Each structure stands twice: as C-alpha cells, then as structure tokens.
Amino acid sequence: MIEGFNFRVILEYMPLFLEGLRNTFLISFASIFLAIITGIIACAGRLSQWKVIRAIAIVYIESIRSTPLLVQIYFFYFGLPTLGIRIPELQTGILALMLNSGAYIAEIVRAGITSVPNGQIEAGVSSGLSYYQRMRFLILPQALGVTIPPLLGQAIVLVKDSSLLSLISVAELTRCGQMLTSERFMPTEGFFTVAFFYLCIYFCLHSLATWSQKKLIFREEY
C-alpha cells in the first residue's frame, strides 16, 4: 500500500487542499460564532418565564437534537427553494450548522447557568442586586468557567460536522478528497490527506480544551 502512495499527486493538489482547509476554517468560525449567539438566545428562551417562548425554545432544541445534521442540511438545501428563497450552498450550509450547534450550545449554556448554586442567587437577592446585576456579577462569571470546555468540545464537533457540507457541493476540505477520487481515482491519497488535516485541527482544539479544563480546576481550588 505504501509503495502505491502517490505523494506527487498530493503535492500537485496541495493548493486545492489548502483552499479547502481555508474554507473549512472560515465556515467553522462563522458557524461557531453565529451558533453561540443562537445558543444564548435559545437558552434565554428556554429559561424564560413566558410559557410560549419556553415551548418554542424546547421544540427547537429537542427537534434539532433528535434528528441527524445531514437531514437538517438537506431540509434547508431542498426546502428553502420551494419557499422561493434562493441562497447559495455555502450560506445554506452555514445556516444549518448554526442552527444545529446552536441547540447544543443552548444546553451547554443552560447547564452552566444552572450549575451556579441557588444560595448564590438568594445571596444576590438579599444584597439588593437586580436581576441583571445578578446575571452580570454573580451568575455569568461563574457559568462561563463551566461553559468554556464543553464549548470547545462543540467547536471540535462543528469542524467535523462541516465536512457534511461537501455533500451539497461546498468546496471545503472533504470535497477535495472527493475531487481527487473523481478526477484521478486516487481515494487513498485524497482521503488520507484530508484526514491528516482534520487531525491537525482536532489536536489543536483538543489541547486547548484540556488546557482550559485545567485552568477551570485551578480556579475552583482558588
């Protein structure tokens, strides 16, 4: 197998791979950024006092969490045109990734907020802090510490999930492997190179997550 491995083709296609890598980066950054905003909004809805808003948030979160991402991507890819909305594949993909990760991030943020013990909130109330002051000075600073490691975990998942956009012909990293397969019929070279790039991203994000977790433990001791 090794003697058949054609490094020259990989070098020849390197500009393509690098562009795919860049696109994967851009897609992931855009989606995680938008997903955090979506997640915070959905979490606020989930913890809201109004029943209707809470119900909407629950339906959104649960329906996203119990259906596959691929189905969601196809839903927007095939569904939006029937509504008369025509947007390019890239935007469709980012929309699907954003809504998908948003639901998971909503649960992560909720776990973070509910991890702050009730006594702290009561202490805040009895020191005369308003709702927003309690959020700003008591709950959020503590919740953030608990939230960041799983958030980085979600970022890892998102980078991997962005590979599914290749199926609606977005030119990202996995698409390069598919092109190498269809143009030269060299799937071994194509997909192992793609896997190598994904592994690099994974190790960077994973060590960042481990490091932030250690920081968190340190803070708890402190």
Add this chain to the structure above:
Amino acid sequence: MIAHYLQRLVEIFPFFLKGLWMTVAVSGLSLILSTIFGFLLGTLRAGNSRILSGVIGIYVSFIRGTPFVVQIFIVFFIFPEWGIQLDAFPAAIISLSVLGTAFLCEIVAGGIKAVEKGQWEAAASSGLGPIQQLRLVILPQAMQTILPPLVGQYVLLIKDSSVVSVIGVIELTRVGWMTVVRIPEGLMVFTLVGILYFSISYPLIRLSNNLERRMAVEQVRL
C-alpha cells in the same frame, strides 16, 4: 398543488418505512457490535498494560479527530484498492461499528477508572480471579457512570447512520433524497424524514436523561 404532493407522499409512505427499517437495521447491528468491542477495548484501555492502552488511545483519537464522512469514504473506497470487495451495507456496518467502538471504549474506560482502587483489592483478596473481579465487583459499579452516556452514544450512532446514505445504502435519509427528486417539496419530504428519526431517537434521549437522574440519586444514596 400542495395537496397533490401530500397525496403522492402518502402513496410512497411504505418506501419511507422501508428506509426506516434499514436505518434501524444498520444502526442496530453496529450498535450491538460496537457495544461488544467497546466493552472489550474499554476494559483493556483501563487495564495495566501501557502499550495496549496507548495503541487503543491512538485508534480512539484518530476516530475522534476525523469526520465520519471521511472515515466512511476511506472504508468504502480504499478497501477495494487492497483487493477486498465491499458492498455498501457491510461497509456501512464496519465504519459505524469502528466509530461506535471508539466512543464507547472511552466511556467504558472512564467508568472503570472511576471505581475506587480499593474495590479491586477487596475483590482480589476475596479470592476472585481477574475476570470475576471485573464481572462481579467492578462492572456493576462502573455501570452507574457508564449507562447514561452509553444510551446517549446510541442516539449519536443512530443519527450518524444517516451519513451512510452517501455510499448508497438505501436508508431513511437516502429515501428522502431519492423522493425529493421526484416530489419537489423539500420541506415536506425532509420534515417527514425528520419526524421518523425523531420517533426513534427522542425516546432514547429521554431514557438517557432519566438514567442520568436516577443514577445521580443512587450515588447520593450510596
């Protein structure tokens, strides 16, 4: 127009049920295989052998660090290059089981490591052999930490099984994809697909949540 499409959708509904059955078969088979191998490798990973544990660790991070689409392409395209002819169905089972095994192995290893060392020592001094120690003393306790994420992982596996549609296994997502070509109502078709996925994964998600709550209570009682 919509009524007309709805009627056609009802007509081909048996096709969807067939797809659902295929999804259940693919994910069920790989679920069983990955549970068996996951427990086996997880026990070895938590064991004393550094080398074995390291090798399994490399396998796990390779699987965790790369997207499932890439893994499935590697299995589907590269095995034939080595002279092993694989149909879509066995290729799907293999890649899903390899994926599930890696995740379950980490869960099982984590559960076993969470059991106190004194329990091993106590079991050994009661004259139990290594396998008996594991089966009678360690695993029943480890199951408390293993079970909730185990069920959660099953849900992920069912959802990941949607990706095997890319190599042509005619399961639920593939059925939706094939239908949308004939009935151009993307929203309707993929809502139906989503509902069918929801009907299998939502009960499991609830089960996982319930188990988590129950196990937490039991640990307090201990």
